[in-house]
Amino acid sequence: MDKAYLWHPFTQMKSWENEDILIIEKGRGNYLIDVNGKRYLDGVSSLWTNVHGHRKRYIDDAIKKQLQKIAHSTFLGLSHPGAIVLSKMLLDIAPEGLDRVFYSDNGATAVEIAIKMALQYWYNAGKPQRYVFVSLDNAYHGDTIGSVSVGGIGLFHATYRPLLFKTIKAPSPYCYRCGLGLSYPSCGLACAKKIDEILRANSGRVAGLVLEPMVQAAGGFITSPPGYLKAIREITARHDVLMIADEVATGFGRTGRMFACEHEHVMPDIMTVAKGISGGYLPIAATLTTGKIYDAFLGEYGEKKTFYHGHTYTANPLGVAASIANLELFKKERIIQGLRPKIRLLKEGLRRIAALDHAGEVRQLGMMTGIELVKNRATKEPYPFELRTGARVCLEARKHGIIIRPLDDVVVLMPPLSITLHQLSYLLGSVESAIRKITD
Ligand SMILES: Cc1ncc(COP(=O)(O)O)c(C=O)c1O
Incomplete structure (x- = not known):
């Protein structure tokens, strides 16, 4: 019925109609849960909005x-x-x-x-x-x-x-x-x-x-x-x-x-x-x-x-x-103070990603990260637009149980501020392997 009746924002519906679509029914903490009960780490905070995780008791109440x-x-x-x-x-x-x-x-x-x-x-x-x-x-x-x-x-x-x-x-x-x-x-x-x-x-x-x-x-x-x-x-x-x-x-x-x-x-x-x-x-x-x-x-x-x-x-x-x-x-919950170790961990993890052959530039400020992928690091030549390199990296990351969404060939990481250090490490590791897999 989604494919029959809906029109999604910023979405090429022709591709959408041919893809397996993910239908999110619930959330819990930093995870989204689909209609089949499968959990995904919310790597972009549901489009840069979520702060303390989903179903946060204090806000629900x-x-x-x-x-x-x-x-x-x-x-x-x-x-x-x-x-x-x-x-x-x-x-x-x-x-x-x-x-x-x-x-x-x-x-x-x-x-x-x-x-x-x-x-x-x-x-x-x-x-x-x-x-x-x-x-x-x-x-x-x-x-x-x-x-x-x-x-x-x-x-x-x-x-x-x-x-x-x-x-x-x-x-x-x-x-x-x-x-x-x-x-x-x-x-x-x-x-x-x-x-x-x-x-x-x-x-x-x-x-x-x-x-x-x-x-x-x-x-x-x-x-x-x-x-x-x-x-x-x-x-x-x-x-x-x-x-x-x-x-x-x-x-x-x-x-x-x-x-x-x-x-x-x-x-x-x-x-x-x-x-x-x-x-x-x-x-x-x-x-x-x-x-x-x-x-x-x-x-x-x-x-x-x-x-x-x-x-x-x-x-x-x-x-x-x-x-x-x-x-x-x-x-x-002293959220801003609590971000320091997370930002440090992100910085360290991003160093490994920045060293990848097709990582043109990795930009980070606080909990906001953009990884610009390029075809050629030396010349900064972008990938052809129609290759959808950024999107393919994000789909690959989904296999690791992660939801992220690119901006063209910039892979974006912007998890909820409540992400744990363990979850952040997992996010970084999975994104690194997804980039390797798609750009190798
Ligand atoms: C800087 C900035 N301004 C405005 C907007 C628009 O916000 P909304 O999608 O809620 O209309 C966005 C959305 O991404 C944004 O990043």
Whole structure:
């Protein structure tokens, strides 16, 4: 019936219809369990969302407790206790300077909100000519038209170009394949300087710059070189351009810190979060911003400075309850501190993988890893696209009882933060043998 009736996201359904498909029915800890009872280690946290494992009692109970009160009430013109508590909890852990929370329900909507909020901030401030956005090559911010407009992955985004609003594209901080033909550190962060040039050339026109701090995730887990994020913050501040940090993938401990911006002590003007906010349980997201931006929307009713944006399930109480429980667990179980040995083990295991003949580059930040496979290590020549090398490695890993999903030929490892050292070793060993098997 799946093959007869369904259409799966980011899936070539012709191949799907000819494949043995896996149907997941349950989860337990860091494992997914299919309809036949077979267990698989969740190597990508159910698309980068799960934090404490599946069926985490504390979160399950929080959702059940909320269900006994109410499943949903609108946030348009009404409030609810959980949303109030969660907003304070988020602001307590977010980079300094962020003092307002606007809820939504997924990463793309959080980004749409950030874009519209930035544009209307300038509009309300009497500078409607500041409506241009700068975004990066290889960026991914979601699949709605606005978030695709600030995206930079040709394969996913080029088709929709006629529908997209124009943005100014800046080079990706992708050192392995530097678009400027330079190498770090002798480049002196030329890709960041390029942004300075763009902002100077477009002085007074740019509303904001959108980027994924420290790791361009869907672009191939591209980790930015040291100093890059800080440089962008300094440049955007100098040009009075809002910096929008999209922490949808990197937030909630994935990079070894609560938020990726912390690595370079950066305070964005707007920050988006989703995925891990609810521990990977329910669709909820938030766009955080400063008091200065919030204040620009205050006015008399007739002034029409209101932020005319909202979603039916904004701040859904069940998602909020899961998120509060998730953040409480971060504290109670000292999750960030507990990551250190895991990150060390990952680093050591990745050394072996980096030595493989077809491992072009292995990129890691905290618990996020991308292994870029190439046909030729010396020339960095990629495998032909249609060979689906990354996908075949992931299917091979499945034979070891592991679920992972590639980004083209970048094999991604992003297990729940609750993965044990033993499970992590198994994951690394299995991925190494899957890569050997497919690329030999
Ligand atoms: C950085 C980033 N922003 C936004 C999104 C979109 O999130 P969602 O799929 O919840 O719309 C993603 C999803 O992978 C992401 O990685």
